[in-house]
Amino acid sequence: MDRFAGVLYDGLKASGYQVRLLKPPSILGRILPSATGLGKWLGYLDRFLLFCPLLKKAANWADVVHICDQANAVYAPYLNRKPLVLTCHDMNAIRSAFGEFTDHTTGPTGKVYQRWILSGLKQARHVACVSNSTYNDVLRLTGLNASKVSLLRNGFNYPYRRMSEVESLHYLKQLGLGGSQPFFLHVGGNYWYKNKEGLLLIFRQLIGFKEIQQHKLVLAGESLNHQLRLSAKKIGISDRLQEAPNVTNEQLCALYSSAEGLIFPSLAEGFGWPIIEAQACGCLVFTSNSPPMTEIGGNAAVYFDPLDEIFAARIIWKVVQDSKSLREQGYQNVMKFSTKKMISKYIDCYRLVMS
Structure with a gap:
């Protein structure tokens, strides 16, 4: 955060x-930077052995x-x-x-x-x-x-806005995307609750529709792990995925502005920042039919059961055909935040x- x-x-x-603004220093953790094994425990020593005395002293101020x-x-x-x-x-x-x-x-x-x-x-x-x-x-x-x-x-943590096609194309090219390639977008890490397995299944169903056969799925955020890569290969969509790790704010803004829609099938969230980020850029939002997604997206998002990929894909396909009013509602919704x-x-x- x-x-x-x-x-x-x-x-x-x-x-x-x-x-x-204080945060734990990375001292021992720099010896072996890793989120697992010994590196993880060295990071804990930084956080709980070295940082606590510093915090206690700083709190006096x-x-x-x-x-x-x-x-x-x-x-x-x-x-x-x-x-x-x-x-x-x-x-x-x-x-x-x-x-x-x-x-x-x-x-x-x-x-x-x-x-x-x-x-x-x-x-x-x-x-x-x-x-x-x-x-x-x-x-x-x-x-x-x-x-x-x-x-x-x-x-908002950044002033997201709808970019013009010319400006968006400049940033999309940095990510290896051309302006003529239609795509859906997902933003998020590989945490279990992000439901990336479900995302891949939904996209597999989506490209079965004639109007969406040529679309890609751009994955902004953490790169796919080994298991997710295997899943994508198994269902035959590996060549339709494009990963965009470590995107800048401007690149993300361009992705939102150019995407056919954001697919955000989380099983749980605390807030769901990508929902309002997408809406601020005029991007359609397709997300799970449970809170807080329904709370944050309001009447300006489209909801589905994240565990029913066939139904989710059909809803997305239908809405994409006629979506102008929904984009306008998105602009109105983000004014609350x-x-x-x-x-x-x-x-x-x-x-x-x-x-």
Whole structure:
């Protein structure tokens, strides 16, 4: 959630507040950079052995401390009892640790870690939740009084807009895409809840329709892992996929502006930033028929059961044929997600916990 923290930092500075942005240093983790094995544990030493004393010292300076990601709630005991505001983006990892997702399990150490995070959440003076579904999960799983929890939706982390064809083409060429190649877009990592296996199946069904036979699927974000590559090969769509890892904001804006639509079949989310990013660029949004996707997309997105690829593909195909009014509704929907308004509401939260 570095981008969220960065937007908040810039907004507060622009509003005249003194702000310091802290994050765990990568010292031991640089010895063996890896998200698994020994590298993972060296990273933990950076976060919990080296960073905690630094954080405790820095907290003395602040009137309020804001933890910008619920995963960092484990730092709550190291803030010298300073008023704490915590932003919760989702409770999916905690829910998984409690066995709420039947198709995903959490290991023993993961369960301990998520209980540690939950304990930290309970120590916050105020928890801001980015969607109604996250708000309800926080109340249910923490047992916090409703007066200590609020709904505070995200604003944008970049001024997404619809690019002209000429401008878009400039950035698409950087990604190896020509202006004449039609494509659908997906934005996201390989986490289980992103449902990329389902995405591939939906796309396989989609290209069975005559009008969509020549389309590609552009995957912006984390590169496909080995299992997903095998799945794509098995269903015969490997040559129709184009990966675009590490895209810039401008390149992503061009992708949204040029895509036939965003396919976002998540099984769970905390907010779903790609939904409003796409709508701000005039891109059709096809996403799962469950919250928070239905909350964030509003009346300007098209919803389907993410586990029914045949029905999902048929819905997408039908809407693509006549979509002008839906694009206009998307522009209206994103007006609800103001970064300026978000900053103002967080300032209200800081005043609340200090009173």
